[in-house]
Amino acid sequence: MKLSLPSRVGAVALAGVLAFSLTACGSDDPTGDSGATSGSTSGGSALKGELNGVGSSAQEKAMDAWRAGFQQANPDVTVNYDPQGSGAGRTQFIQGAADWAGSDSAMKPEELEQAKAACGSDAIDVPVYVSPIAVVFNLDGVTSLNLSSDTIAKIFAGKITKWDDEAIKADNPDAKLPSTAITPVHRADGSGTTKNFTDYLNKTASDVWTNEAADDWPLQGGESGTGTSGLIQAVQGGKGTIGYADESAAGTLGKVSIKVGDAFVAPTAEAAAIALDKSPRDTTRGANDIVVNVDRTTTEAGAYPLILVSYGIACSTYKDAAKADLVKGLLGYIVSSEGQQAAKAAAGSAPLPDALAADAKTAVESIKGA
Template structure:
């Protein structure tokens, strides 16, 4: 982890401790901890407008209770990986006898590892399908729980030297990724961007090469807004891409876009910020061109309906202030674990993340859960126990 990230974490912890002391919640924060991991360094958040949230204090741990002690493993989505790295580090500093190793291998890989019981928890930006849940529950003898952690924006990061602002609408975006719009100075693009000099240059599409929840969010949006895309490609963690080159993980796509002029790809917001990439404004359902930010991501979750199993989508929100390609990311757990120590540690970590971890999420550009959804997620966490 870089010195910059370490320093940022220290500042975050200092700020949290000051705030918690003033509000009388310091005792609650002392009951949690965060482990080390080998994941990517989290990107800085440059958005200055943040949605206002209320942080619920984590349960206080009695001084007579033994300290948490367990080694946990998890794997899955790269979409929230920068945040999970920070959460894990902070939690382990509070609970030195807990270690958590998280590997960002993509949502598809995370679901596979979770279903095979080779990790203690999975992570995915796409909810598990009914058949995936049935197979996992048959193998584990326990119930699968979907615990949403944050919302994030899937940005359209591009590399066009000299072009700092770009507007797209659903049809031009679909046309680019279908291979129907092949030049940056295509008439459809220039019509959306008056006053912007778009180059006579081929468009290089960059997509994910692995099974990806970020891909599921992106293709789910395109399937909803463009009939041709729905008929020819469809949605999923993996799709038959008509054009483009692949990158492994969000960081891989960001790296390809950064290296190749004329390229465009889809990545979670923090990866675009970390790579210093420009991101397009996308016309939303209300007709407004909106750039991805903490505020526009939070707006996408406002007014959404959340079913009992907490599997949902917020793509193409009708909110006039919402960025249209947003999604939640989930931690996947079983309601019954074989090891009581692991169950206690995982339960404590998730409770801490959903409460005390909120400021860290906002710092990195992830939108915290609305209060009604946070309450439902915490209720799911309470179901975790040992067999």
């Protein structure tokens, strides 16, 4: 597997935006042997062409693995993905500047209406990636902490300003907490991770966090970083900093175990999967538009409800039949057992549960050309 020269996201994408294309060759693919993939035949792949996607930076590690595995089975296909953020992905998809989008929050009803113009058909949300959002921090001598949602909300609302605050000490009696000032860090760009994080705060600590869930950080001022990598860099570069990001990006930063019922639960794929299993579907959506309403208030043992369910957003019908085959092939690989295991290996995500995976496959199979 080797990395090609940067290529433009596409003639229809924003000028000057660059994305890297992975071109499969040899057996050093990070996902291993991808085998038969949607769109391939017994004599080799029938798919040819280029796909341009924009969106979630939380999906980036998984997307690298998905592109590699898909292109190994389909060597005449080039897949570009620009992790500008969920909000940018949905916007560019709606504008017709991306073939598909990755988003950590589903399309809003008004966005679905707007997407019809670009698609010439309904758009659909397909769950592709499930991961815990870690509350990460950089504090000398401390690598892990227990925090309730109420305390987390007060920290990000600026109501708790020192690391040795009594509320933090109460849940961490054995930690040596300094009097260092707390510096919260949020996403500077429109982000599905922010929407999931603020939804968690609003649903579990509404007396403190009165703002509704939103892609854009609702408070003025404060430290920020663009994209998952930008936020992580900001937390790493400061002292006493705290932020939120896909757990796969946490690296060596300290991570918070959040209070669920009477226990504190760490951000793991297994705990995320338990929370997902306890969350209902959005029954107001159309056929093959699959959205999960995450239950942030579950007290299920071992559940970690601060999760994101990330989606692949596509047209149900593409004006170009060849483009429809490419999108269908890529998303088909992503939601397959093989694709989900590739994401787990690369990003530590939780594979889709069997029932959700089956419905996601049905949704992908419904994609067609005009």
